[in-house]
Amino acid sequence: MSAAMNAVLVPPDWDGAPGWLVLPSPTTPESAVTAVDLVQRALDEASLLTDRPLPRALGLAAAGWRLGVRQLRAVMERLAGSGVTLVALCSDDAHSRVAAAAVGLSTCAPLAQGPAGDRPPGPANDPGLALQRGTLRAGDHLEVEGSVLVLGDVNPGACVRAGGHVLVWGRLRGTAHAGCRGDTEARIVALQLRPLQLRIADVVARGPEDSPPAGMAEQASLVHGVIRLDPAQPFWPLASTESAAAATG
The missing domain is CATH 3.30.750 (Transcription Regulator spoIIAA)
Structure with missing residues (x-):
């Protein structure tokens, strides 16, 4: 072999x-x-x-x-x-x-599914899902055109920017900006979502200060113009923000 x-x-x-x-x-x-x-x-x-x-x-x-x-x-x-x-x-x-x-x-899935007419508009749809293997440490800056999946942590002082979703299979404690080219449907998802700063499109929020719920991944999304945290869905592609809000609210 x-x-x-x-x-x-x-x-x-x-x-x-x-x-x-x-x-x-x-x-x-x-x-x-x-x-x-x-x-x-x-x-x-x-x-x-x-x-x-x-x-x-x-x-x-x-x-x-x-x-x-x-x-x-x-x-x-x-x-x-x-x-x-x-x-x-x-x-x-x-x-x-x-x-x-x-x-x-x-x-x-690495690529968005379904016909183009069924997807929300925005730059996250076509470029697919980029894969980052390993932890991003202080001073690291990762930017991708579409969505990104980080197989590791994003430490304080590290920054992730994506035209689509930011997905972290680990702890997100740095800075994350999803939908950095204006996609308001973009999400930020992590096993532990405690970043210094969250940004989705042009909306900015500080990360939560309380301890994350044990054993539950979280996602940040825009709901009525405000960044909201909810339990993360286990499937890709992610459902629309409205569907997630209805399911969790």
């Missing part, structure tokens, strides 16, 4: 946070190497090359792999054998996301 066909394990930066297992794009539509093989190889390498324990929870970034219920359950079993729970699947294959939902996983 070539190095290009190795999965990458992105560990969490704080105790109890989930990590990510990132699969490479399949070399052919019917690759001889399966996603289950890649997961097992990553687990074997992790046990041999590091004394750091595996995270208790992992998301699987599956690129273009087509994974059915059987394959996903096999992945879950392999991970469970190492004491790891699979909690999410990020895939650009709709079949895989349906299968993931069927086995109880949260799902996300």
Whole structure:
């Protein structure tokens, strides 16, 4: 197996946070190497090359792999054998996301779904979802044209700006600006949403000062011109602001 066909394990930066297992794009539509093989190889390498324990929870970034219920359950079993729970699947294959939902996983997709006429206007729709592997530290500045998914923390002193959504699989404690080109439907979502400053389009707010709710991701969205915090939805693409407000209000 070539190095290009190795999965990458992105560990969490704080105790109890989930990590990510990132699969490479399949070399052919019917690759001889399966996603289950890649997961097992990553687990074997992790046990041999590091004394750091595996995270208790992992998301699987599956690129273009087509994974059915059987394959996903096999992945879950392999991970469970190492004491790891699979909690999410990020895939650009709709079949895989349906299968993931069927086995109880949260799902996300790198590209916005549905016909263009069904999406809210704004620059977040076309560029898709950029992936940032690793924590952003003080002094780091990340800006993307579309939406961004950070696999790690955004520390105080770091800044994330996106034309679309800002999604943080970790703690958001720096500055986040979603919809920086005027998209008022953009969201900011994090496992712990305690930033120094929130901005959505042209609206600015300070981050909350109270402790985050245990075990619950949060999202910030514009509701009637005001930035509002609600429990985050587990699916990508995110529903409209009005739908989220109706569901949580």
